[in-house]
Amino acid sequence: MYLNNNPIGVFDSGLGGLTVVKELIRLLPREHIVYYGDTARVPYGTKSREAIIRFSHENMRVLLKRNVKMVVVACNTSSSYALGILRKHFHLPIVGVIDPGARKAAEVTRNKKIGVIATPATVNSRSYARAIARRDRAIKISSQACPLFVPLVEEGWLRKPVTTAVAREYLGPLRRSGIDTLVLGCTHYPLLKSVLKDVMGAKVALVDSAHEVAAEVKRVLHERRLLRTSGGRARRAFLISDRPQQFEKTAREFLGYNIKAVKI
Template sequence: MNAPIGVIDSGVGGLTVAKAIMELLPEEQIYYIGDNARCPYGPRPLKQVRVYTWQMAEALVEKNIKLLVIACNTATAAALDFLQRQLPIPVIGVISPGARAAVNASATNEIAVLGTLGTVKSGAYEQAIKSLVSSAHVVQLACPRFVPLVESGEYKGDFAKRLVEETLSQLETKSFDTAILGCTHYPLLQGFIEEALGPNVHVLSSAEETAKEVQERLTFKRNLAERKNRPEHRFYTTGSTVIFKEIIQEWLGIEQPLIEPIRFQEEL
């Protein structure tokens, strides 16, 4: 079935998940919404995040997507169960795949979770990890300055490196061999994060594991795309199309991405 896969995020971070899906399933078409104007989601109440996530999901369902990926950890914690109950299509979040990837990578079951304030407060990662390994030791650190850094496009220079080092210095006395990037924005800072944590820590994101889950779900449903031509991906943003376009071009390698503005009514 050649209907598109929907991917939603608070901003550009979910492009890391979209990239993994494109690489694993090159025949699939992606419809992506980034809610850049209301990003970051991390400091917002979960009830509000649930409303925003529903608005994006509803917009893509109207475009006849066959599966939805909530490519935002905060939104997954706030709205995954709700959307799975409400929507007539499969809905996948990024927390369970991320937890599986971390458990598979860790030799000691000592795992650090780097996330937004909302994700850390929800305890969703710790719960997901301990549902797989009850004896796991989970260290959580909120990194609220990372998302605005990525959204501004300033995630490659010396300022970004210093900010990452300063933030992660809080983990110097903690013991862990694996760190899960519990926000889909964070892989754009992965080089600096790996450098700050050192060579003995395995740093990973949920993107690849989420893409595998998409493949498994579509295979089970016999719903994989079959096309001869390269799919035409579409991107929607509530914010500036300029920075959005630059990051799509750099991160996904799409020279002329199809980007359209999208607007949502604020909750009453």
């Protein structure tokens, strides 16, 4: 089995996972990548556990047909509900976005007070709280669901006063709780970093798991001797289940450049 030269598979509920792809490309520029965004059913963050697990299984199958050597679940909601189940069911390395972010946050905090912002489903799953507690039981975690952040990012309102007002509304309790570290528990949120910094103040560290996830992928590929060995340019394919209105604009926001995507 020479899997080394097969692509890394990445799936997300939509296009937010492209923030993870951006970091993968930065850290592993030679790797082939197949991205699958389930844009026909986005968002997952308000849906039921059952739906999220079923959709995640289906996304895995799409990637396995493309002969991926490993899979990145680049969706916090899927990682929260489906990661364990997917790992039992599919026998290839699967990396989620919760553990890398949780590990980084536990390293960064000094006062052992961490805030987590995410979709309602991710917050309800308590996945970050459990992952952080596994590292250090003494850490106190405050969570806040921010369901309006994804639509604000998708509207492109990244620096509007309204966005700051929404952030103040959501983050008020976290500010008062005295956290020194804030986990951005959704792949859309890195685009709101400047607003979040303004609202939280310079003393609170923002942990964006995209970079940590890419580092974890590199580590896994290295350990399993799965890093690509062949020559030639890296190929990147972008698959979507629907071509949403304003697809090009949204994809460019996340990735930083234009992509061609195939609807399957």
